Amino acid sequence: MPVPFVYHSRYSQLDLPARHRYPIQKYRMLKQWADQHGAKSSQWFTPSPLNWQQVRSVHAQHYIDELVNNRIEKSRWRRVGFPWSEQLLLRTLTSAAGTCQTAQLALTEGCAIHFSGGYHHAHHDWGSGFCIVNDLALAAQQIVDENGSARVLIFDTDVHQGDGTATLFENQPRVTTCSIHGEKNFPFTKSRSDIDIELAKGTTDEHYLQVVEQTLDSAIKQSQPDLILYDAGVDIYRQDELGHLSISLNGLYKRDHLVLNVARRNNISLAAVIGGGYQRNLERLIRAHAQLLRAAYHIWN
Numbered sequence: 001m002p003v004p005f006v007y008h009s010r011y012s013q014l015d016l017p018a019r020h021r022y023p024i025q026k027y028r029m030l031k032q033w034a035d036q037h038g039a040k041s042s043q044w045f046t047p048s049p050l051n052w053q054q055v056r057s058v059h060a061q062h063y064i065d066e067l068v069n070n071r072i073e074k075s076r077w078r079r080v081g082f083p084w085s086e087q088l089l090l091r092t093l094t095s096a097a098g099t100c101q102t103a104q105l106a107l108t109e110g111c112a113i114h115f116s117g118g119y120h121h122a123h124h125d126w127g128s129g130f131c132i133v134n135d136l137a138l139a140a141q142q143i144v145d146e147n148g149s150a151r152v153l154i155f156d157t158d159v160h161q162g163d164g165t166a167t168l169f170e171n172q173p174r175v176t177t178c179s180i181h182g183e184k185n186f187p188f189t190k191s192r193s194d195i196d197i198e199l200a201k202g203t204t205d206e207h208y209l210q211v212v213e214q215t216l217d218s219a220i221k222q223s224q225p226d227l228i229l230y231d232a233g234v235d236i237y238r239q240d241e242l243g244h245l246s247i248s249l250n251g252l253y254k255r256d257h258l259v260l261n262v263a264r265r266n267n268i269s270l271a272a273v274i275g276g277g278y279q280r281n282l283e284r285l286i287r288a289h290a291q292l293l294r295a296a297y298h299i300w301n
């Protein structure tokens with residue numbers, strides 16, 4: 001079976017102020033790219049939104065109450081970077097469900113890709129950096145809750161540290177958090193993941209790919225995972241407006257190919273989320289995210 005793709009049209013349905021930095025149309029456009037490049041209709045899966053009760057597995061009840069009722073203190077809400085709306089909440093719950101579904105599909109099919117996800121700056125009772133609830137944490141928690149002794153590795157290669165994920169699983173031995181990120185970039189106060197690798201501004205392909213390979217190998221040895229949750233953020237790309245690294249388009253492809261290939265070789269299920277990527281030039285941004293789909297195609301077809 002070809003690699004399952006998880007997507008909902010709601011991902012790109014969010015009214016934002018003009019010139020808002022968030023490339024909300026990228027989800028719809030990446031779906032279109034996949035269809036134009038031969039995705040089969042049987043490959044697509046559509047998530048149903050989580051309910052707030054499910055979100056409690058990693059987030060505080062008081063935070064959820066404030067969020068639902070739009071009662072988060074202004075200065076705290078400002079860190080999120082989105083205007084509050086019912087539409088935002090529904091999109092958030094749908095996207096979090098998508099990552100959970102992708103993880104489940106990966107366990108049965110070997111590999112699955114979510115056309116959203118990677119909201120790794122969401123903490124137990126606060127959000128930041130476009131992240132409100134932590135989909136990676138919700139998916140990992142669901143896997144360990146529902147599968148006796150299952151172990152999960154969250155392998156986060158978005159250019160920003162997965163700080164929310166790191167603190168959420170500080171005391172969860174069955175979930176290992178690993179983040180490879182820019183040293184001098186948001187979040188400026190870093191959390192402690194089980195494994196953190198910081199990269200200097202301007203890092204290029206050769207060094208980067210070496211670091212990814214070595215880090216993934218040792219993370220797998222250390223955590224013995226049944227599932228890798230892979231955040232394939234493309235804000236490491238040299239064209240990215242927030243990234244500060246200097247990775248080429250081919251470097252993106254090679255990273256994704258490497259991670260998927262190592263998982264397959266080691267017989268570990270892999271669920272990927274597309275993660276961050278910030279460019280005003282949406283065509284170029286889609287090409288960057290599409291490298292994950294190309295790598296998956298070349299490994300699994």
Ligand SMILES: [Zn+2]
Nearest residue numbers: 158160235276
């Ligand atoms: Zn990012």
